[in-house]
Amino acid sequence: MNHKSQTTIFAVLIMAALTGCNGAASTTTNSTGTVPATTGVTISKDGAIVSAGESSAGGAEETETTPDTATNAQDASTLPAPDFTLVDQYGESHTLSDYKGKVVFLNFWATWCPPCRAEMPDIQALYEEQLLKEDAELVILGVAGPHIYGNEGSAEDIAAFLSENGYTYPVVMDTDGSLMRTYGITAFPTTFMITKEGTVAGYLPGSMTRDIMDDIIAQ
Numbered sequence: 001m002n003h004k005s006q007t008t009i010f011a012v013l014i015m016a017a018l019t020g021c022n023g024a025a026s027t028t029t030n031s032t033g034t035v036p037a038t039t040g041v042t043i044s045k046d047g048a049i050v051s052a053g054e055s056s057a058g059g060a061e062e063t064e065t066t067p068d069t070a071t072n073a074q075d076a077s078t079l080p081a082p083d084f085t086l087v088d089q090y091g092e093s094h095t096l097s098d099y100k101g102k103v104v105f106l107n108f109w110a111t112w113c114p115p116c117r118a119e120m121p122d123i124q125a126l127y128e129e130q131l132l133k134e135d136a137e138l139v140i141l142g143v144a145g146p147h148i149y150g151n152e153g154s155a156e157d158i159a160a161f162l163s164e165n166g167y168t169y170p171v172v173m174d175t176d177g178s179l180m181r182t183y184g185i186t187a188f189p190t191t192f193m194i195t196k197e198g199t200v201a202g203y204l205p206g207s208m209t210r211d212i213m214d215d216i217i218a219q
Helices: 003-012 067-076 114-131 155-164 178-182 210-218
Strands: 027-030 033-036 041-043 049-052 085-087 093-095 103-108 138-144 171-173 190-194 200-205
Touching: 085 171, 103 114, 103 210, 114 138, 114 210, 155 171, 190 210, 200 210
Parallel strands: 103 138, 138 171
Antiparallel strands: 027 033, 041 049, 085 093, 103 190, 190 200
């Protein structure tokens, strides 16, 4: 699928409710229930890895958008993003609501996830570009779950992984998995875009190329 098709899907991947990401336009069903379709790694509620996609960039399967879907997506775009305060790998605290007035790129990932690792260099490049801007309007935040899904390591292990690979963008530690549950995360990677008004613009499950990142940020 080309990046224009994927970002068109992103425009309608708006949550109907924040109790789970099952209202998306494109879903796939397995024994654990309905989860977003993705080329990433799908996980069950008990943390087991259900399926793993290729490490090449990709996202939700292309589906036909109906008028009802588009209408629901438009209505859902006014939903406030669930607030949180979490600490990153440097010990710095981040509160989502403090970033109102900026667009937030919120990326849920895991160290053991090949599609996550595939897109991280592009996320780092995006972060470094924002650092060079005098008045950057984009905030990059990663979210990792120490000891939560797929036998993830400790917060120290995650911080070491980031340091060893040269990733300096902030990654907050969801130590009890509550943020992942709040956002209904069932696949890695999954990226949410939060508007300047603090509402959920949409989410995209699956690894992204830099072109796709740029397109969804522009949207």
